[in-house]
Amino acid sequence: MSSLESYFGALPDPRAGNATHRLGDLIVMMIAASLCGASKATEFSLFAQERRQALSRLIEYEVAPSHDTFSRLLRLLDPEAFGRAFAAFAAGFARACQEVVSLDGKALRRAYEKGLAASPPLTVSAFAAETRLCLA
Template sequence: MRQLKRLLRPLKDPRASNVRHDLVEIIVIALAATLAGAKTCTEFEFFGKGREELLQRFLELRSGIPSHDTFSNVFRALDPKGLEAILRKLSKGFGIKGVVSIDGKALRGAFMRGRQSTPLHMVNVWAAGTRMALAQRKAPNRNEVAGVLEVLASLDLDGALVTADALHCRPDVAQAIRDRKGHYVLAIKSNRGRLFKAAKALLDTARRPARASQR
């Protein structure tokens, strides 16, 4: 808990100085609630009130459990990149090993007024072993590849195996993964021409049984 508090302290509090609830305590309660399956600010409050006595063992809670409105207002005002950077440092303690999946999704209904044909496009990074979301980025100008390159630059992938679909079977993505000390498995489609043929030939060669040496 001390380490978590130390990581969170540099996070800038966007609220006025006369607030009732400590920012670190708000985030700690929200994190604990999320690990327990909570997904909304109302559920954060419900979790906190149901476990207030337990939480008081390591949190002061001088003004009790924050309301769902407080949770909502705080997370709306927080710098998302600053919070993400801190949570990423925290996630290193879990040991990011095994498969890390990268995927891009267009969010249905998430678009600017008058631009229904261009919904918000997000890049998500998921650690399968720890079942943790490592990062999420808005793809700049709906360019998923650019979003993936941006998010890869912020991750420590030492020993991880990164998977992605055929869109990301590119030298720059592969190099970005290797630069972060990761390994990769990238899909290849037949429309990639020479690259697909070369990969297929390599696999076909690997499948052939070695000839017995002739004496």
């Protein structure tokens, strides 16, 4: 699989010249956080703060960006340009992940509402073993 830079490197950076974090690093943080269920700027910031050690395998940063940084970027970023870059990334990722995906389902013990013991919450995991990525 190509680097994220090859997909998102040409994306125009709409931020001021004094931006602290590189655009590519912010995009990596948002994609990783999104894959883990984050959907808001505050969640992206919290993810970058709490998962710094894991993200350090991909990018380097001293201080996690604030939620204001992510919010500002999402407001300023050209949605059409980002959409094209992300579609190319997703297509490249799909081509690279032509492997077996393991599925595992679990019923969460004692997590049901009172009176609904026959209907416990269920969770399903999809794991791509070759890339070591939990897909869902």
